[in-house]
Amino acid sequence: MSVVFACVDADTLGGVQRVTHTLAQGLAGRGHEVHVIGLHRAATPFRYVDRPLYHHHVISRRPMESRGLLAGRRAGRRLRKLLGDIRPGYAVMTSPAVVARMAGLLPAAFRRIGQYHGSYDHARGCWHLGSIKRHYPGLDQAVFLSEDDARLFSEHALLPNAWALPNPLAHWPAELSALDAPxxxxxxxxxxxxxxxxxxxxxxxxxxxxxxxxxxxxxxxxxxxxxxxxxxxxxxxxxxxxxxxxxxxxxxxxxxxxxxxxxxxxxxxxxxxxxxxxxxxxxxxxxxxxxxxxxxxxxxxxxxxxxxxxxxxxxxxxxxxxxxxxxxxxxxxxxxxxxxxxxxxxxxxxxxxx
Missing domain, CATH: 3.40.50.2000 (Glycogen Phosphorylase B;)
Incomplete structure (x- = not known):
């Protein structure tokens, strides 16, 4: 089965994007068919992996802030076609905005996973918590970064499907700091x-x-x-x-x-x-x-x-x-x-x- 990671944009210099490309390369290296989808073009693209083993797609060539109604409909059609051409598997949607936009477009054969890269305290201070309460309970799994946050979302957002998976380290260094430099x-x-x-x-x-x-x-x-x-x-x-x-x-x-x-x-x-x-x-x-x-x-x-x-x-x-x-x-x-x-x-x- 395939693994699809979807971001609002997949190529901006940022933590969500960095983690997404690290996981995509790692899973592809284990033999999975992996796709990274950016719903929008990054204004200033950053290359995370020199020789990606996964497939990379950008749905809309426009940055997020330039999206209009007609462009949104066209992008929706392109996204549906792309998803229809990918072997069924797991769709990992990396933020509440992606879940809200994409969950309803996924073919029934895809298992739907919603990530959240923030904390519960941050989510409850903005629109994220409301969106998670509305859209995440119907997913196959809701994934958070720590056991503490998974528990808080489970209790306060009434999520029956909370799971904890941390961000990964792309590399494990052999050399350590001497801790002498001022x-x-x-x-x-x-x-x-x-x-x-x-x-x-x-x-x-x-x-x-x-x-x-x-x-x-x-x-x-x-x-x-x-x-x-x-x-x-x-x-x-x-x-x-x-x-x-x-x-x-x-x-x-x-x-x-x-x-x-x-x-x-x-x-x-x-x-x-x-x-x-x-x-x-x-x-x-x-x-x-x-x-x-x-x-x-x-x-x-x-x-x-x-x-x-x-x-x-x-x-x-x-x-x-x-x-x-x-x-x-x-x-x-x-x-x-x-x-x-x-x-x-x-x-x-x-x-x-x-």
């Missing part, structure tokens, strides 16, 4: 939801002395504002904005870091937290989801910048504590290795078949 690392889009302003403030208040620096990897609309914020916090000369870093150079960034900081307003299970842990780098994170709790080293109350600064300062001051927490992070990250997560997906497919 560097705190932040990775992600420089956008409001990632709240890098809080990470900059926490770094400034942590007491980290020179030559300690905060390196931020990513690009986005908040760059200029964050530069100004760093100057205002008195650390403008110690916050390094590195821009986008190709994926093949990211291991070097982790190996040259001693602490990872994660200050997002909400997260499901961020891959950056898993990657840093796999390299033996401890993290400080806001306790915003079951996924973060499953992988983070030190957790502080959401939004509490002073508590974050204190935790960060403690790690900056103690190499032994960094080593202790880094070893624990690496041990926990074992559960997220790609083969383990692929095993979980195949167990899910077998469960649905029964």
């Amino acid at each position: 560097r705190v690392l932040g990775v992600g889009r420089l956008e409001g939801v990632k709240r890098f302003d809080r990470l900059i403030s926490a770094f400034a208040r942590s007491g980290a002395p020179p030559p300690w620096e905060l390196h931020l990897i990513g690009d986005g609309t908040e760059l200029d504002r964050l530069r100004e914020h760093a100057r205002g916090e008195g650390v403008g000369d110690r916050v390094v904005f590195k821009g986008l870093v190709p994926s093949d150079r990211m291991p070097a960034e982790y190996l040259n870091a001693s602490v990872l900081g994660l200050t997002s307003g909400h997260e499901g299970l961020p891959v950056v937290l898993l990657e840093s842990a796999a390299h033996g780098v401890p993290s400080v994170a806001f306790d915003v989801s079951g996924g973060v709790r499953s992988a983070g080293s030190l957790l502080v109350p959401p939004g509490d910048v002073d508590a974050f600064a204190a935790a960060l300062g403690g790690l900056v001051a103690s190499r032994e504590e960094r080593r202790r927490l880094g070893a624990g992070a690496r041990a926990r990250a074992e559960a997220f290795r790609l083969d383990h997560v692929l095993d979980g997906w195949e167990r899910l497919f077998a469960h649905i078949r029964r």
Whole structure:
């Protein structure tokens, strides 16, 4: 049977897309017929896999924001035709928006799986929870990123079909950080939801002395504002904005870091937290989801910048504590290795078949 992954767009630089291509390549490598479908063209496409073993399709050549009624109908017809040409199997719809649009178009022979890459707390703060309550109960399975979130959705969204499967690590590094470099690392889009302003403030208040620096990897609309914020916090000369870093150079960034900081307003299970842990780098994170709790080293109350600064300062001051927490992070990250997560997906497919 085939496996279809569908995203609103499949090629934007983002966590959902990255996880989708990692799973698609992994399952295709195990002999499954795998298709990745983007309902819309990405405005700035990013290539995740150099030699994909899976099929890749884009339904609408227009970005999501340019969609009109007529274009939507044409795209619906193209999607129906494509699905009719694919061997029946499992359709994994990666967000509430995809489930709402696509579930009714699937041929009856497809088993329908709805993913959610956020946390329950995030869903209940926006339209996602209402859409999940409306559209996910009728699916064959609803998949969440942690046991905590699956339980919360099961109880509060009355889902009879909740299941937990984490995001995978695409690679398992053999080399670990020595945790000697005076560097705190932040990775992600420089956008409001990632709240890098809080990470900059926490770094400034942590007491980290020179030559300690905060390196931020990513690009986005908040760059200029964050530069100004760093100057205002008195650390403008110690916050390094590195821009986008190709994926093949990211291991070097982790190996040259001693602490990872994660200050997002909400997260499901961020891959950056898993990657840093796999390299033996401890993290400080806001306790915003079951996924973060499953992988983070030190957790502080959401939004509490002073508590974050204190935790960060403690790690900056103690190499032994960094080593202790880094070893624990690496041990926990074992559960997220790609083969383990692929095993979980195949167990899910077998469960649905029964």
